[in-house]
Amino acid sequence: MKRLWFVLVMTWLTMTLVTTSALATPQVTVLERDGVSNEVPLLDNRFRIDHEVEKISLLFFRKPGSPAVVLVQPDGSKIYATHALRDDSLQWYDEVSFDLVVISNPTPGPWQVIGSIQDGSRVMVVGEIELEVEALPPLIFRGETLKVTGRVTNDGKPIEIGYFRDVISLVVDFVSTNNDNYANFGAGTQSVTEFKDDGRDFDERPLDGVFTGEFKLSFPAGEWRPEFLIETPLVKRKVVGKPILLSEPPFNFELTLSDNEEFEHELRIKIDNEIVKPESVIFQGKIFYPNGEEQAFTIEPKERLYRTLAIKNYDWGRYSVELSAFGENINGREFMATLPEYKFEIERPIEKVPELQVPINTILIPEPEPEPEINTPLVVSIIVLGNLLILLAGWVAVRVLIQNKPINLKFKLPFGKSKSEDKQSTEPKSETQKQNSDESGSKNDKSGDILNLSMSDD
Numbered sequence: 359m360k361r362l363w364f365v366l367v368m369t370w371l372t373m374t375l376v377t378t379s380a381l382a383t384p385q386v387t388v389l390e391r392d393g394v395s396n397e398v399p400l401l402d403n404r405f406r407i408d409h410e411v412e413k414i415s416l417l418f419f420r421k422p423g424s425p426a427v428v429l430v431q432p433d434g435s436k437i438y439a440t441h442a443l444r445d446d447s448l449q450w451y452d453e454v455s456f457d458l459v460v461i462s463n464p465t466p467g468p469w470q471v472i473g474s475i476q477d478g479s480r481v482m483v484v485g486e487i488e489l490e491v492e493a494l495p496p497l498i499f500r501g502e503t504l505k506v507t508g509r510v511t512n513d514g515k516p517i518e519i520g521y522f523r524d525v526i527s528l529v530v531d532f533v534s535t536n537n538d539n540y541a542n543f544g545a546g547t548q549s550v551t552e553f554k555d556d557g558r559d560f561d562e563r564p565l566d567g568v569f570t571g572e573f574k575l576s577f578p579a580g581e582w583r584p585e586f587l588i589e590t591p592l593v594k595r596k597v598v599g600k601p602i603l604l605s606e607p608p609f610n611f612e613l614t615l616s617d618n619e620e621f622e623h624e625l626r627i628k629i630d631n632e633i634v635k636p637e638s639v640i641f642q643g644k645i646f647y648p649n650g651e652e653q654a655f656t657i658e659p660k661e662r663l664y665r666t667l668a669i670k671n672y673d674w675g676r677y678s679v680e681l682s683a684f685g686e687n688i689n690g691r692e693f694m695a696t697l698p699e700y701k702f703e704i705e706r707p708i709e710k711v712p713e714l715q716v717p718i719n720t721i722l723i724p725e726p727e728p729e730p731e732i733n734t735p736l737v738v739s740i741i742v743l744g745n746l747l748i749l750l751a752g753w754v755a756v757r758v759l760i761q762n763k764p765i766n767l768k769f770k771l772p773f774g775k776s777k778s779e780d781k782q783s784t785e786p787k788s789e790t791q792k793q794n795s796d797e798s799g800s801k802n803d804k805s806g807d808i809l810n811l812s813m814s815d816d
Contacts, residue, residue: 403475409466415458420474422455427473431465487512489528489595495691497633499607500579502695505560506530508553508569508586516567524664528553528569529589532582534599542604550575574696579604607697608633609683615704616671623669625679625700627657632688637661639685648675659685674706733737 406412418427426439439457442450449460457473462767485597491508498504508528509516529552534545553571557564560571584599616623629636641657649672657665681697757763 369498371761373435376524404468404470406468406470407464407466410618411464411466413460413462414464416471417458418459418471418473419456419476420457421476424474426450426452426457427471427475429459430470430472432467432469433465437567444570483516487509487588487595488514489586489588489597491597493690494599494602495649496602497605497687497689497691498575498602499605499693499695500575500577501607501697503572503574505552505570505572508588510555510567510569526588526645527553527589528571530571530573531585531587532575532577533585534582535581537581540580542578542582545578545580548577548582575604576696577604579606605633607683607695609697611700613702619671619673622671623677625667625669627665627667627681629663629665631663634687634693636663639663639665641667643679643681645669646678646680647672648677674704677701 361720382588400785416429416781420427427787429437431437438450439450439452442448447462451458455562472643488511489508490511492506510526510528523592532548532550534542534547536543551571551573553561553569555561555565555567562568562570581603582599583601586597587601610628610630612626612628614624614626627641629639637659640659641655643655645653645655645667646668647653651672653670653691655667667679679700681700683695683697684693686692754765
């Protein structure tokens with residue numbers, strides 16, 4: 359009986375040790391670097407690949423700008439990044455600060471990695487990377503700021519490798535459903551933001567595998583389909599959410615202008631109580647006046663469907679009001695939205711000219727006398743006569759000054775004979791003279807009396 363119990367106990371212990379050993383042996387053994395030297399010794403950074411592994415992905419972080427790492431197989435042969443060009447079973451992504459290696463049907467046994475790996479880094483075996491994103495709320499407004507949380511896992515577990523933040527990021531896009539019933543028809547894709555797990559901006563904690571961020575819905579209202587994407591040179595994951603309806607803010611504005619300079623303008627903000635809870639809404643913003651003055655304001659929550667904002671009356675000019683709303687919608691979700699800027703303008707008044715009390719004495723201006731009519735023939739005659747006088751004066755100047763000749767004018771008049779001529783005419787003529795005179799007289803009779811106006815050259 360004791361022998362039987364001893365055999366049973368030994369068998370149970372043997373099975374327990376075998377099971378524990380099998381469970382304790384991981385598929386891939388990750389060894390941390392000692393961080394003493396930049397070049398990893400040949401015996402450091404070892405990892406073992408089990409014989410049942412058909413495909414493995416390896417991620418190595420190294421100093422930026424350093425050469426790609428070198429893999430040493432169990433048989434001692436080396437694999438370089440350039441081998442991926444001619445080996446279909448090997449994929450190698452050589453980036454600035456890391457290497458991503460995918461090996462199909464790897465050789466079972468202990469492997470080694472050589473390279474300028476960063477201090478504190480370690481070999482990471484990349485398995486099935488998944489992306490989990492919280493669903494967006496069903497009721498959201500244009501101008502609202504949303505907070506989104508995404509989680510990236512490796513084989514269902516959070517990624518705890520610090521340098522993984524340099525490899526992966528979360529991109530948020532909104533794609534229009536092209537529904538012609540909404541204003542965003544044909545709007546395409548709106549890339550909203552990109553998150554990293556680095557603890558900056560709106561990320562809550564660095565290196566926790568959770569991407570947290572906020573973004574503003576500043577694109578047109580309508581039906582949109584949210585898409586969340588993580589992408590690396592090795593993997594790409596996308597989560598496509600259900601279409602959501604982006605609504606206009608549930609607030610309406612009504613402006614009442616004051617006719618009296620002593621009273622203020624009034625902007626009434628009406629709240630839609632079917633979408634938000636009026637008693638939870640707080641308004642905050644600034645008023646910009648025409649004279650450049652700015653006035654900050656806050657309107658506390660009240661249990662009524664409208665709020666009143668008093669605006670100083672600075673006469674004519676342009677006014678603008680920036681508004682932000684904080685409250686709770688009918689679903690109980692807190693929201694924060696930036697409303698469209700409200701603007702209005704008061705035209706410049708037309709100045710009235712006062713009436714004159716004293717009448718203006720009218721001065722009669724005499725009408726100008728009509729100009730006399732011009733006698734055209736007389737003007738032409740004067741011009742012609744003037745030209746003739748000018749020509750005659752020119753001729754006289756040339757003859758006297760240039761040619762040095764006197765001016766002899768001989769006029770033979772048919773009347774007014776001299777006494778000598780009268781005596782000669784009374785004396786008897788000889789026959790010869792008579793004959794000559796008859797001949798010349800006959801000629802003179804034919805030609806008639808001629809006035810000789812020729813001038814002698816003497």
